[in-house]
Amino acid sequence: MEKMAEINTALLQLKKNTAESAIIADANVHNLAFIRRWISSAMKKQGFAPDDISPIKVSVTEHCENIIKHAYADKPGKVEIIIRLDYPRAGITVVDSGPAFDMTGYKPRDISKRIKEGIGGNMGIKTIMTLCTEVKYRRVKNRNENTFIIKAKKTGKVKK
Amino acid sequence: MAFEIKESTDKGIVIAELRGELDSSSVAAFTLGFKEISDKHGKAKYILDLKALDFISSAGWTAFLNEFRRLGALGAEIKLASMQPDAKRVYSLVGIDGVIKSYETVKEAADSYGKNG
Secondary structure (H helix, E strand, C coil), rough: CHHHHHHHCCCCCCCCCCCCCEEEEECCCCHHHHHHHHHHHHHHCCCCCCCHHHHHHHHHHHHHHHHHHCCCCCCCEEEEEEEECCEEEEEEEEECCCCCCHHCCCCCCCHHHHCCCCCCCCCCCHHHHHHCCEEEEECCEECCCCEEEECCCCCCCCCC | CCCCCEEEEECCCEEEEEEEEECCCCCCHHHHHHHHHHHHCCEEEEEEEEEEEEEEEEHHHHHHHHHHHEEEECCCCEEEEECHHHHHHHHHHHHHHHCCCCCCCEEEECCCCCHHH
């Protein structure tokens, strides 16, 4: 899997500023681990603690899994991920070219019955909306822009 | 880290140790790996040891629920052990804690089988 991540890295375009960076990646499940590592590394460098990084890693993964499965319906597509870090605030924007979908206006289904029956599924949006401090949505030029925001806990900045 | 599943047994209890990250890229590896283990042991008591599972998305949780339901229909049981705090947060949040029991350690999970059958 490490080798796969290296190969995928070559497909990514990277632009870096101080606390703002972005990647464009193929919307492919095999890129998810790389995306998580990239976000985690950027947030660590800015002093975010693992407890603050985890909700973002989960939220971006859930959202990208939804994009791959639903927005692109397993067809080829791209996701652009933009990180804006200003401790204690972290905002990660995920951009896709799928059909318009505003998760902030979506009422997640009651999944308790499905879970009790051992079926699962439909957990992603509920998880994202609960873990993030705020989620923002915009539709710009036929693209969905979802921004996942967390505010670091009061435990303080982790020194490098 | 690539996903791995390793099997061991202790006093008749089948322990499947999961390592790495479980999301939609690795969920098939879990399902196939665990099916191979469960096909060998059938109606048994299983523990999924999650100590070295560094990440799990809802695709992974759904796979756990599917295996819980599939093996439950055969009369087998599955319990979780040594879950990391990040995973525990989602486990409680989406309500899986009301379906699959979780224990702090593999030993506690194994002992619970002794107490509860």
